[in-house]
Amino acid sequence: MDDGRISRHGSGAKLWLAGGWLLLALLAAIFAPLVAPQDPLAQDLMLERLPPFWMSGAEPGYWLGTDSLGRDLLSRLIFGARIAFIVAFAAATAACLVGSTLGLVAGYFGGWADRIISRIVDVWMAFPPVLFAILLVAVLGTGLSSVIIAIAVIDWTRFCRVIRAETMGQSRMDYVENARIAGYGRIGIMLREVLPNVVPSIVALLSLEMGIAVIVEAILSFVNLSISTDDPTWGGIIAEGRLSIHQAWWVLVFPLITLILTVLSFSQFGEGLKARFDPVLR
Amino acid sequence: MSACLDIRDLSAVLPNGQRVLRSVSLAVQPGEVRALVGESGAGKTMIGKAVLGVLPSSVRIVEGDMLLEGEDLGKLQPKARRTLIGARTALIPQDPLTALNPSRRIGPQMTDRLVRILGWSGEKADQRIRQLLDEVQIRDPDRVLKSYPHELSGGMRQRVLIAAAFAAEPRLIVADEPTTALDVTVQKQILRLIAQLQREHGTAILFVTHDLGVVAKISQKVSVLYAGKVVEEAETAALFAAPRHPYTRALMAATPRYADPLASLKPVDETVLAGLAAEIASADQGWRRPHG
Ligand SMILES: Nc1ncnc2c1ncn2[C@@H]1O[C@H](COP(=O)(O)OP(=O)(O)OP(=O)(O)O)[C@@H](O)[C@H]1O
Ligand SMILES: [Mg+2]
Numbered sequence: 001m002d003d004g005r006i007s008r009h010g011s012g013a014k015l016w017l018a019g020g021w022l023l024l025a026l027l028a029a030i031f032a033p034l035v036a037p038q039d040p041l042a043q044d045l046m047l048e049r050l051p052p053f054w055m056s057g058a059e060p061g062y063w064l065g066t067d068s069l070g071r072d073l074l075s076r077l078i079f080g081a082r083i084a085f086i087v088a089f090a091a092a093t094a095a096c097l098v099g100s101t102l103g104l105v106a107g108y109f110g111g112w113a114d115r116i117i118s119r120i121v122d123v124w125m126a127f128p129p130v131l132f133a134i135l136l137v138a139v140l141g142t143g144l145s146s147v148i149i150a151i152a153v154i155d156w157t158r159f160c161r162v163i164r165a166e167t168m169g170q171s172r173m174d175y176v177e178n179a180r181i182a183g184y185g186r187i188g189i190m191l192r193e194v195l196p197n198v199v200p201s202i203v204a205l206l207s208l209e210m211g212i213a214v215i216v217e218a219i220l221s222f223v224n225l226s227i228s229t230d231d232p233t234w235g236g237i238i239a240e241g242r243l244s245i246h247q248a249w250w251v252l253v254f255p256l257i258t259l260i261l262t263v264l265s266f267s268q269f270g271e272g273l274k275a276r277f278d279p280v281l282r
Numbered sequence: 283m284s285a286c287l288d289i290r291d292l293s294a295v296l297p298n299g300q301r302v303l304r305s306v307s308l309a310v311q312p313g314e315v316r317a318l319v320g321e322s323g324a325g326k327t328m329i330g331k332a333v334l335g336v337l338p339s340s341v342r343i344v345e346g347d348m349l350l351e352g353e354d355l356g357k358l359q360p361k362a363r364r365t366l367i368g369a370r371t372a373l374i375p376q377d378p379l380t381a382l383n384p385s386r387r388i389g390p391q392m393t394d395r396l397v398r399i400l401g402w403s404g405e406k407a408d409q410r411i412r413q414l415l416d417e418v419q420i421r422d423p424d425r426v427l428k429s430y431p432h433e434l435s436g437g438m439r440q441r442v443l444i445a446a447a448f449a450a451e452p453r454l455i456v457a458d459e460p461t462t463a464l465d466v467t468v469q470k471q472i473l474r475l476i477a478q479l480q481r482e483h484g485t486a487i488l489f490v491t492h493d494l495g496v497v498a499k500i501s502q503k504v505s506v507l508y509a510g511k512v513v514e515e516a517e518t519a520a521l522f523a524a525p526r527h528p529y530t531r532a533l534m535a536a537t538p539r540y541a542d543p544l545a546s547l548k549p550v551d552e553t554v555l556a557g558l559a560a561e562i563a564s565a566d567q568g569w570r571r572p573h574g
Contacts, residue, residue: 111339173380173381174377174380175380175382175384177375178381180334180364181334181335181368181371181372182399183364183365183367183398193383196383196385196386197383197385199385278385279384279385279432280430280432
């Protein structure tokens, strides 16, 4: 009992920390034009490679320094968050809707529905995901919507597999049989009785997938397959920072930290929410 | 007066051709408690599931009829059958934890079902549920109705399930080893509760158990099942006075209270089981698999 309480407090703190960072980043993204100290695209060769604020040679107003074209790093990170969050929400939601629905159907109905869906998942997962993504973007053309579609098309299987297994476990429980005896229809039972029991897992996966989407978007930007190069993206900034690592390490390090914090927060937030949602764990 | 439940020559097979039920015939009269005993794997649960229309998809009924209050379940459309079973029957399950939905509070779980089966208003269903909770001696219905299943003790959960089973006034309740998952100290109370509610509501019960002590306490009639076959059927008192079938006698010898204490630890006699196996094998020979 005591152990439970300790771990619950631990997970509560994690939930708040992760949620706090995500909220901060989300607000910054939404109000980017208001909160960004500079124009993220404005180049000024007089201000190139300014160091972060605590180092000598820093200029006020350029808190995290500037890149090799004199653009303000903090402003670029803030505007980059916009694309990161759009991709995270849209791609993860799409993958979740498709994958969870198919997983629920396969797990609950079993039989041929399960065989067909499971076979599709197997075939799908035989493709290496990064190659798959690059291939898809090459076919669809670069751009925000292609990136979103590519991530959803690749990652729905992640939801499908987990939700199928969980649904199967739940469907074997006696409460499902009890609902059958009481005369409820199959689809009604699936939605009313089984679905609420897999929602915690869906929520956790959804949050995790948002983190994954952020990484995938960064990778695609890094290899220059994402959005047009004008708009700052975290992956794009990292790619540029890599080139000037010896002259201006901050251009690489700050976007990396931002990326890692965000991805970790998404996964921790999902786990924390799951624990909150689950009446048995709660 | 037609029987509440009438099973005639029911046979069921697994995909590999193995028979799980062999020409089972069994009737439960209105208001009667019929015990169904037999060792593990005999097919007791299968009979219950067949009646309630929830056999696993791998189990196929190959012959026989089931009549619920005179209505032939096999002749009804699936939807009509579901409605009939839902209105006339209920289950008191073995494991009260998994029989309740873990993510829903007790109250809505119970009332929803009444609203669904009887078409009552939520308020009326709630009153009815509270009345039943009182009958199963739950003293703090407000707390219980607001709880999630895992917040209650095993005995509490089983009380809730008993209340739920009787709430819609079914004609037949299938009780599948309703006390085996419980603490020994709670078992007696739960058994007494079921017997009491059964008497007050006049509900017929098909009571599955492998405890002959329970049989003696609660039932008027007994069917003894062995390897999917009813090997003996009798009034409970008569069965205990003079068990006719060798398997029944062996079962009694293996049950502590009904023999001398020294013999009580012996398992069912091997020679009896061997004889039974031979008998069933020869019966299977005469049985032809229907097409497919
Ligand atoms: N889902 C299933 N699919 C296929 N066969 C099953 C399934 N469940 C049980 N069986 C088989 O059917 C037979 C009868 O099982 P059943 O569960 O009815 O026994 P039981 O008399 O209720 O035993 P117990 O006292 O252990 O509950 C057994 O041989 C068992 O292996
Ligand atoms: Mg059983």
